[in-house]
Amino acid sequence: MSVTLNRRTILGLAIGSLIASVFPAAAETFPERTITLVVPFAAGGSTDLVSRLVAASMSKTLGQQVIVENVGGAGGNLGAGQVARAEPDGYTILMGTVATHALNPLMLKTKPYDPIEDFAPVSLLVLVxxxxxxxxxxxxxxxxxxxxxxxxxxxxxxxxxxxxxxxxxxxxxxxxxxxxxxxxxxxxxxxxxxxxxxxxxxxxxxxxxxxxxxxxxxxxxxxxxxxxxxxxxxxxxxxxxxxxAVPGYETYTWNAFFAPAGTPPEVVARLNEAAKAALADPEVIARMKDFSATIVGSTPDELASHVKAEIQKWEPVVKSTGVTLD
Missing domain, CATH: 3.40.190.10 (Periplasmic binding protein-like II)
Structure with a gap:
């Protein structure tokens, strides 16, 4: 009996060691195929322009294509919901905005996703x-x-x-x-x-x-x-x-990368690194300057704090305007 237990113990330790070594290795080799960046609005808008610019630069850094998929409709909720339900492997990510992660959750009567619980923050890219x-x-x-x-x-x-x-x-x-x-x-x-x-x-x-x-x-x-x-x-x-002309008036938007909740931290870190590298690309910097977008390039934790702060900031504004969505 003692021999059997020892063998099982040894086998368990071997499997545990194998899992511990394989997952970091998989993260190190990420990505091994095309990444889909879901833009939750139609082509031609600001979010689409920023997405295509950053995706092209990230493709060079990652050695794999980052393709933009426009999933418009419902004020950004269709695309955001699609990513929230995607496989949490880093191969489907979202270009989120103040709409998808602050305004819509505050205005929607029926919420298709939770802006905090259903996503893994990657990086706050720009303020627009x-x-x-x-x-x-x-x-x-x-x-x-x-x-x-x-x-x-x-x-x-x-x-x-x-x-x-x-x-x-x-x-x-x-x-x-x-x-x-x-x-x-x-x-x-x-x-x-x-x-x-x-x-x-x-x-x-x-x-x-x-x-x-x-x-x-x-x-x-x-x-x-x-x-x-x-x-x-x-x-x-x-x-x-x-x-x-209207004292006190202020609005703006922002663009940020989010992955589905449960995406391995090592993969999130790799996406964050690639995003920051894209934002340091001279061509990207020049284009962002052309339309006055302020480059940020945050950590995942900083983006998480930003989302919470945005929800707190916009909640009284949404209530004051009385805007609600079905």
């Missing part, structure tokens, strides 16, 4: 200003003139956003509340389709992420009235802030 833009045919040249136009013509004008519950939607609702004006909200399945209709003058007004609108502003196909951050954007130093 929003911008108030209008079709050039709209007879206004600044925020004060827009406010006056809306007050003189109540319920006549509408504004586009990238979807219900997105930061751009909330930016519009907060503006309406603080400026004392009315506009009908027209939600789209992403910033790209919304921008197309604003440029085509189907909808005259939009709050957009500055990166996706910057080219159109420079080309003159959109007229920028103000950025939504406290300070003016370095890439558009002559463009006033909305707060200069």
């Amino acid at each position: 200003p929003n911008v108030l833009v209008v079709n050039p045919q709209l007879p206004v040249n600044n925020v004060k003139e827009l406010i006056q136009l809306l007050k003189d013509n109540p319920d006549k004008y509408s504004y586009a956003s990238s979807g219900n519950g997105t930061p751009l939607h909330l930016s519009g609702e907060l503006f309406k509340s603080m400026a004392g004006v009315t506009m009908e909200h027209i939600p789209y399945k992403g910033s790209g389709p919304a921008l197309n209709d604003v440029i085509g003058n189907q909808v005259p007004i939009m709050f957009d992420n500055l990166p996706s609108s910057s080219g159109h502003i420079k080309a003159g196909t959109l007229k920028a009235l103000g950025v939504t951050t406290k300070e003016r954007a370095p890439s558009f130093p002559d463009l006033p802030t909305v707060a200069e």
Whole structure:
């Protein structure tokens, strides 16, 4: 009997040693195949632009392709929910935003995922200003003139956003509340389709992420009235802030990588390293500077703290606007 027990003990120790050695080795060889980066919005918006830029650089670092998959709809919830339910192996990750990890969880009556429990934070990548833009045919040249136009013509004008519950939607609702004006909200399945209709003058007004609108502003196909951050954007130093006309107004978005909860820490660390390497890429730095995105490159723990702080910050704002989603 003692011989059998000794053999079992030895076998158990051998298996334990094998498991301990194999899993770190697997993490060291990660990735061994293509990684899918889910962007929970349609192509063409700010999140999509940042995702493709960072993914291309990460592909070089990791030696495997990081491909972007756009899963738009439900204000980012469809794509975020898909990643929350994905295999926690690091091969499916999410480009999360303030919408997916703060605003939507606060506004949704039925929550398809928990923004804290269902994800493994990887890295906070960038902070992105929003911008108030209008079709050039709209007879206004600044925020004060827009406010006056809306007050003189109540319920006549509408504004586009990238979807219900997105930061751009909330930016519009907060503006309406603080400026004392009315506009009908027209939600789209992403910033790209919304921008197309604003440029085509189907909808005259939009709050957009500055990166996706910057080219159109420079080309003159959109007229920028103000950025939504406290300070003016370095890439558009002559463009006033909305707060200069509406004191206290401020909104912005951010982009961050998340993996499904349960992803091995070694894999999360590898993704974090690759993300930081991409953010140190001179080409990425130059492009981010073009549209005034502030590079962060946090640790997983710092991103976890950021998400909790964002939820606490936006909760009273969401309650004050009364926005809820089914």
